[in-house]
Amino acid sequence: MTLRRWLGWAAAALVCIAPGVHASPALERQLDALLRVGEDRPAPALAAIDALPAPESPVEARWLTRARAEVAARSASAGEAQRWREAAVQAVRATEPAALVEAELQYLLALRAEHEDAGSMNELARAALAGYDGHCKALQPPRPDCEYRARWRLQQLLAQHARAQRAPAAARQHARAALELAIAGSDLWRQAWSESELALAAGHERDFSRAQAHLERALQLAAREEEPRLAARIALTEGTLAQDQGDWPRAHRSELRALALARQAQSPRYEAIALVNLSDQAVQSGRPAEALEHALQGLAAVKPLQIKRIERSLLNNAMLARVALGRRAEARADFEALQAAWSADGAIGRQVTSMREFGDALAKVGDLRGALELHHRETELSRRLMDANRTAALAELRSRYDREAQQRNIVLLERDNALKTTELDNRALSQRLWTLGAGVLVLTMVLMLLLVRRVRETNRALEHSRAKLRVQSERDPLTGLANRRHFQAVLQAGGEAAEGFRGALLMIDIDHFKHINDNHGHAAGDQVLVEVAQRIAAAVRSEADTVARWGGEEFLVLAPALQRHDTEALAQRLLQAVAGTPVALAGGGGLRATVSIGHAVFPLPPHRVKLTPEQAVNLADMALYTAKSQGRNRAVGIVQAEVADAQALRALEGDFERAWVEGRVQLRIDAGPGESAGRQSAGAAVVA
Structure with a gap:
């Protein structure tokens, strides 16, 4: 529908309303229509609102000013958004109670935060929704459609946020609440939108039959509205569901249809989203030139709106396409810009994902040094994220135990007071x-004995809880293996001897783990992590050895007593243990997983230079990375290294690949099940 048609409707349908009553349905509908125009073209929408007749009552003034503020919240100018937001709050203050004034402010701030991709959006949306809900529940008589458009928008924002955080149950809950509000307002447009959101939530839960039912209802409702922008949104939903099911041809067709509908509706927002999905499909299908073209088109479309979330997704896809096309300098510039933006917003999860994708892209084109550098950066960033999550979890546990202990102390004090009164x-x-x-004295003594016994029992229970908390702080909650912190303590203890660190280290990484998450879902990824951890622990037979989850899909094994040949045999057992039997998935079927292993026995022969635990882990990591670069599903062990002193050891760490090529490092490569037989490598030459 064209802007001229929206303006004609808005100018013709305005109905005057009497002071002190709610705005007329006609005014609400025409402002709602202009708000949809403002999603993509804020300036024309604001001009159209300004062209409406002057308000004749405080309530009418509130609706007009609020509409201006909602449109301005999505504009490129933060100053304009703030100016109209303050005006809208003043208009509400003139007609409504203080609780609704605060809800209105939080609502407009949430819209702006969503536009700027700010982390505060979720908290602001929840606060605004609570304010609106409280106001509507207090009305007499109750009105089911009270503030339903604002409440619907907030529920949609929360549903989209939950979906982005991979919380489909919460996304479904908010989308269902939004649908109920749309039904209460007899709003077919919003009903269609909510059905498409429910379809996406069901798709994330892998319930594709339910997702298809929601999608069909959305299509039926949208057919009655005849709005290209809504049809584009539903086509995007269909493409996402098809991609979740692995139906790439259908996904591609749906995205192309969404792109055509978005251009017909003159919606740069949905045009850019369709181009994000098309560029992502092209990257994954090995068509980098097409991916770059789609990404650049999308950036040009969304630039006037300055929607950070969409711009960053397009920039990430352009970066991956440029790597594949050999334009690494441009890709590196895109990468650093994205990392800086996400770091400023505190979006560590998106930083890690982008860093991993960039590293994989560099490895595919042969830039192993760049990929190794990013691998180390990603490991450090993942460690920080895991440490933060673990610290928060431990703080919650401590707080809970402290509260329980405090409650027990209160009970004891109350009993003590009662005892003194009795005395x-x-x-x-x-x-x-x-x-x-x-x-009575005898009875009192009996009570005191019982109280002392209870105090002792309570102290024993507290000590047991503290011991349990210590054990939990040393174990990974998902796999049950030792966590990184505990493993580092074991390493440091082993490296305090005068001769430095001694023993065998094996670093293990699950191959193509990102693809497992992408293609089978994070629940399946967690199953693979747990099963691989159990197989590694079973293959390591000595109780003196330590097995830990090092981070993400990486594991470390420390075997202080193993020699080189025993370590090589252990690496072969690990390859067979993981890849020999498919991992059974909860939903049925099996998934074959393989691992890459880097290992060595320290100190390294023939010179046996003293080294720290950190250097040992770093060398095992380099051997692991060599295993990945050699095709994965194999173990690479450092047999010996021509390093006579600490300086030569640091040079080896600085450029491991060059040392291998020049023959300063001798490696042994053992292939996993289904690969070629084991071999040793000395420099660039391979000895069978």
């Missing part, structure tokens, strides 16, 4: 009745 009463009675007093 005073007994003394008064003892002056008159010695016999009865003696009985």
Whole structure:
């Protein structure tokens, strides 16, 4: 529908309303229509609102000013958004209670935060929704459609946020609440939109039959509205569901249809989203030139709107396409810009994902040094994220145990006070009745003995809880293996000897783990992590050895007593243990997983230079990375290294690949099940 048609409707349908009553349905509908125009073209929408007749009541003034503020919240100018937001709050203050004034402010701030991709959006949206809900529940008589458009928008924002955080149950809950509000307002447009959101939530839960049912209802409702922008949104939903099911041809067709509908509706927002999905499909299908073209088109479309979330997704896809096309300098510039933006917003999860995708892209084109550098950066960033999550979890556990201990102390104090009161009463009675007093004294002593016993039992329970908390702080909650912190403590203890760190280290990484998450879902990824961890622990037979989850899909094994040949045999057992049997998935079927292993026995022969635990882990990591670069599903062990002193060891760490090529490092490569037989490598030459 064209802007001229929207303006004609808005100018013709305005109905005057009497002071002190709600705005007329006609005014609400025409402003709602202009708000949809403002999603993509804020300036024309604001001009159209300004062209409407002057308000004739405070309520009418509130609706007009609020509409201006909602459109301005999505504009490129933060100053304009703030100016109209303040005006809208003043208009609400003139007609409504203070609770609704605060809800309106939080609502407009949430819209702006969503436009700027700010982390505060979720908290602002929840606060605004609570304010609106409280106001509507207090109305007499109740109105089911009270503030339903604002409440619907907030529920949609929360549903989209939950979906982005991979919380489909919460996304479904908010989308269902939004649908109920749309039904209460007899709003077919919003009903269609909510059905498409429910379809996406069901798709994330892998319930594709339910997702298809929601999608069909959305299509039926949208057909009655005949709005290209809504049809584009539903086509995008269909493409996402098809991609989740692995139906790439259908996904591609749906995205192309969404792109055509978005251009027909003159919606740069949905045009850019369709181009994000098309560029992502092209990257994954090995068509980098097409991916770059789509990404650049999308950036040009969304630039006037300055929607950070969409711009960053397009820039990430352009970066991956440029790597594949050999334009690494441009890709590196895109990468650093994205990392800086996400770091400024505190979006560590998106930083890690982008860093991993960039590293994989560099590895595919042969830039192993660049990929190794990013691998180390990603490991450090993942470690920081895991440490933050672990610290928060431990703080919550400590807080809970402290609360329980405090509650027990309160109960003990109350009993103690009651006991003292009883003693005073007994003394008064003892002056008159010695016999009865003696009985009361005996009873008091019994109670005191019981109280002492209870105190001792409570102290033992507290000590048990503290011991349990210490154990939990040393274990990975998903796999049950030792966590990184505990493993580092074991490493440091082993490296305190005068001769430095000694023993065998094996670093293990699950191959193509990102593809497992992408193609089968994070629940399947967690199953693979747990099963691989159990197989590694079973293959490591000595109780003196330590097995830990190092981070993400990486594991470390420390075997202080193993020699080189025993370590090589252990690496072969690990390859067979993981890849020999498919991992059974909860939903049925099996998934074959393989691992890459880097290992060595320290100190390295023939010179046996003293080294720290950190250097040992770094060398095992380099051997692991060599295993990945050699095709994965194999183990690479450092047999010996021509390093005579600490300086030569640091040079080896600085450029491991060059040392291998020049023959300063001798490696042994053992292939996993289904690969070629084991071999040793000395420099660039391979010895069978």
